[in-house]
Amino acid sequence: MTAVDLPAAPRVLIAEADPWPRDLLKQVLLSVRCDAQLEICADGHEALELLNEQAFDLVIADWELPGVDGLSLLRGLRQKKRNPPLPFILVGARNDVASVREILPLHPTAYLTKPLSMESLTQRLQDLLLDAGQAVSCEVPALGPGMSxxxxxxxxxxxxxxxxxxxxxxxxxxxxxxxxxxxxxxxxxxxxxxxxxxxxxxxxxxxxxxxxxxxxxxxxxxxxxxxxxxxxxxxxxxxxxxxxxxxxxxxxxxxxxxxxxxxxxxxxxxxxxxxxxxxxxxxxxxxxxxxxxxxxxxxxxxxxxxxxxxxxxxxxxxxxxxxxxxxxxxxxxxxxxxxxxxxxxxxxxxxxxxxxxxxxxxxxxxxxxxxxxxxxxxxxxxxxxxxxxxxxxxxxxxxxxxx
Structure with missing residues (x-):
């Protein structure tokens, strides 16, 4: 199945301060939906501005974002009581009981702990962005006019x-x-x-x-x-x-x-x-x-x-x-x-x-x-x-x- 057979390309926000995990999140997401429209940022304030300006189909955010942390972003979105709730994957290094209890009432779509499991991340993204049996392939973008x-x-x-x-x-x-x-x-x-x-x-x-x-x-x-x-x-x-x-x-x-x-x-x-x-x-x-x-x-x-x-x-x-x-x-x-x-x-x-x-x-x-x-x-x-x-x-x- 090709990209033209799929629903509209999903708009995804990735908010992660560290460039290397950020790039990994991007590559895994594009391996699932190469047609996704991405907004990528390294700061919680910028993520908040993007969320206020645009509509997204999925947010992936690090808990430890500078400025406004990922948990605060999730809390703010859940207070808007969107129906259905905006899918939100929270990523973090914390796996203690107190942290998990703090997250659960905000109903994240998933909480993935670092270091990330690529298998778990890929499966989550497939469940969110593809229907069963679907796949997507994209052509390499052609060169622009006059490009030397x-x-x-x-x-x-x-x-x-x-x-x-x-x-x-x-x-x-x-x-x-x-x-x-x-x-x-x-x-x-x-x-x-x-x-x-x-x-x-x-x-x-x-x-x-x-x-x-x-x-x-x-x-x-x-x-x-x-x-x-x-x-x-x-x-x-x-x-x-x-x-x-x-x-x-x-x-x-x-x-x-x-x-x-x-x-x-x-x-x-x-x-x-x-x-x-x-x-x-x-x-x-x-x-x-x-x-x-x-x-x-x-x-x-x-x-x-x-x-x-x-x-x-x-x-x-x-x-x-x-x-x-x-x-x-x-x-x-x-x-x-x-x-x-x-x-x-x-x-x-x-x-x-x-x-x-x-x-x-x-x-x-x-x-x-x-x-x-x-x-x-x-x-x-x-x-x-x-x-x-x-x-x-x-x-x-x-x-x-x-x-």
Whole structure:
């Protein structure tokens, strides 16, 4: 059944302060009703204004909203005595008896506790927005009149969803179906080679909602802070997004090359850091993420193709050369990746003036090794400035190449 066979597209308000749960709610909802008309806000006062100005078919709100909390929004709506009551899903971290007693008299459609269960959320949304046996599919929106590739990419740079998924995350997805088998170490091994998952989990772990402790700079630290359930929900949310996998063969080939370079840089960074008694996980992470922008750009080129645009190998290469670096910078800034991690990523490309940390030198040297072809030796690298500053000689570099 298609969207035209369904009732009018539902209008839905999502009010959630934390950007990562907010994005997850959006993706799950769109996976159920891709035609839904969404209003999304991060503040209770804005949510209240929207509720006073517009009619909605469903509200999803976090209890801990700043300004006006979700429970107050629900209370205000119930005082209006609308018949039938407006469906309202309240989301919160509280699961004690007193909190539940406070909620029940206001008759929420559902109260879902964090970390959210995607299965429960999806089922609730299907019950509310679809009749039994119904499904909805939507065409990819066509490009607007006069839209050029340059304009499209400039627009997408500020709001892209990041890189496509590169690693096979099916093992992690399968584990999520058997929660008893989930553990942080196994999950880390399943996803540690994927730049997109690594970046998103680090960004989520450093969000305002996770405001305790020092900044998170590695995948292991992010998993520890978020926990298995929340991490798995974020990963599953990424799989729901459009162009999560590249379907065009040429774009896929480019992505594999950048991913391979990222992995080699990460592995060299890890090995060098261990050799020099530095932080190997942080160096691995910096190497893995240094081509995030190029991968994100390739994903946007897939969106361009899916929307009816034309593309050839020359345009792909020109776009990557012109915008790959700026896509990466925009993503790292928008996702608020820690400055220290961003500095290590920058060192992969070049060393600036002044004093360098030893880890920055490690990443620069790792990149030099990763860029070598199989037939090139390491003699010139051993003579170079970075290797000399680190006091890493030719024998160590030769051993690294062999491992």
């Amino acid at each position: 590739l340059e304009k499209f990419l400039e627009h997408r740079r500020g709001e892209s969803d990041g890189a496509p998924l590169m690693a096979d995350v099916q093992m992690a997805v399968n584990r999520s179906l058997n929660p008893g088998d989930l553990d942080l170490k196994a999950l880390e091994q399943d996803v540690r080679t994927d730049p997109q998952i690594t970046a998103v989990l680090i960004a989520a772990a450093n969000s305002a909602a996770q405001h305790h402790g020092s900044g998170v700079q590695t995948l292991a630290q992010a998993l520890q802070r978020l926990g298995v359930a929340q991490s798995m929900n974020l990963i599953l949310g990424l799989t729901l997004k459009r162009s999560a996998r590249l379907s065009d063969a040429a774009l896929g080939d480019y992505a594999e090359r950048y991913w391979d370079l990222s992995l080699h840089t990460a592995e060299y960074g890890y090995s060098l850091a261990r050799l020099l008694d530095l932080d190997p996980e942080r160096c691995y992470c910096a190497g893995l993420l240094h081509r995030l922008g190029d991968l994100a750009l390739l994903r946007c080129l897939q969106e361009w193709l899916s929307a009816g645009g034309e593309l050839d190998d020359e345009l792909i290469g020109e776009s990557l050369h012109a915008l790959g670096a700026s896509f990466g910078s925009a993503l790292r800034t928008r996702w608020r990746l820690p400055l220290e991690l961003r500095e290590l990523i920058a060192a992969v490309y070049q060393l600036g003036g002044g004093v360098y940390s030893r880890e920055a030198l490690v990443m620069n040297l790792a990149a030099q090794l990763a860029r070598l072809t199989p037939h090139e030796g390491v003699e010139d690298i051993a003579k170079g400035r970075t290797a000399r500053l680190l006091k890493v000689g030719l024998p160590e570099l030769v051993r690294l190449r062999k491992n």
